[in-house]
Amino acid sequence: MSVCNGFNNHQNGSTDTDDHNGCSYETLLQTAQYIQSRIPHEPKVGIICGSGMGAYWHEGSLAEALGNKVIIPYHDIPNFPVSTVEGHAGQLVFGTLSNIFVVCMQGRFHYYEGYPLWKCAMPIRVMKLIGVEFLIATNAAGGINTAFMEGDVMLIKDHINMMGFAGNNPLQGPNDNRWGPRFPPMNRAYDAGLIHEAKQIWKQEHLEGRLFDGVYTCLGGPNFETVAELRMLKLLGVDAVGMSTVHEVLTARHCDMTVLAFSLITNVCVMDYQDHDTMPSHEEVMDVGKVRQGTLKLFVEKIVAYIAENRLNKK
Numbered sequence: 001m002s003v004c005n006g007f008n009n010h011q012n013g014s015t016d017t018d019d020h021n022g023c024s025y026e027t028l029l030q031t032a033q034y035i036q037s038r039i040p041h042e043p044k045v046g047i048i049c050g051s052g053m054g055a056y057w058h059e060g061s062l063a064e065a066l067g068n069k070v071i072i073p074y075h076d077i078p079n080f081p082v083s084t085v086e087g088h089a090g091q092l093v094f095g096t097l098s099n100i101f102v103v104c105m106q107g108r109f110h111y112y113e114g115y116p117l118w119k120c121a122m123p124i125r126v127m128k129l130i131g132v133e134f135l136i137a138t139n140a141a142g143g144i145n146t147a148f149m150e151g152d153v154m155l156i157k158d159h160i161n162m163m164g165f166a167g168n169n170p171l172q173g174p175n176d177n178r179w180g181p182r183f184p185p186m187n188r189a190y191d192a193g194l195i196h197e198a199k200q201i202w203k204q205e206h207l208e209g210r211l212f213d214g215v216y217t218c219l220g221g222p223n224f225e226t227v228a229e230l231r232m233l234k235l236l237g238v239d240a241v242g243m244s245t246v247h248e249v250l251t252a253r254h255c256d257m258t259v260l261a262f263s264l265i266t267n268v269c270v271m272d273y274q275d276h277d278t279m280p281s282h283e284e285v286m287d288v289g290k291v292r293q294g295t296l297k298l299f300v301e302k303i304v305a306y307i308a309e310n311r312l313n314k315k
């Protein structure tokens, strides 16, 4: 029986099943070919614009700033999921940034939307097929590290795959070696050289606000965490918590992309039972994102310029 699970498959007539056939190498080649027919160049850098960074179409957002834009809504792309999160534009935006051709995912896919993790992460494989070698993943996250304040930025130096502990991983199922190995290493998931350069850029450009590095974890959501859950995450060494990114990074590293990721701390997590007033909300997350997007846009532009000048064609 065909199950409607959010795939936009009306264009190729494929059967919608909940197994990995919806994401086979051959299927995604069709998706990539469709995209390639609409763009003038290969993008080498892919940027995921999360809730903290213009996932919504907003004046001044990174995606809006690209030159010579080609915009492809997710619902036009064969086999692509569609965005259901409030505020997520749900489109690929191609164009030039720091003189190179890039692609921005404006809005991403989350487990809480009802998609299995492999489906949440399938755009990464599509990016790989159209030429992307470097992934810059951004997200909004709650600050667990007590030094963090709203508006801080945390370069992700590592993650704890909590959903993986529960046996849920985007790489589950048959492994196609054309993507990568069955047992990919993850001890160097986040590129140390790019983290170092990103810190230099933040300083040299005098970007507004504070930059840290730290450990991110993704929970399934959609609810924000209880006090006890947050205290447990703190004990485990987590600095920031969100509901995305880890499945994308696992998939990107599996197919040998170089990854840089950062979180915008949109709220300080409530870790105290005495605090009866503070309530996290998605509205707050989006508001802080809007306030900080000018700085983050500059940050990403400079990181892309660094990659273009120093890392492309040198992998």
Ligand SMILES: O=P(O)(O)O[C@H]1O[C@H](CO)[C@@H](O)[C@H]1O
Binding pocket: 049, 050, 051, 052, 085, 108, 110, 138, 139, 140, 141, 242, 243, 244, 245, 281, 282, 285
């Ligand atoms: O991770 P991104 O998509 O940036 O968004 C974060 O913000 C949303 C909650 O407000 C959740 O989707 C969480 O993951």
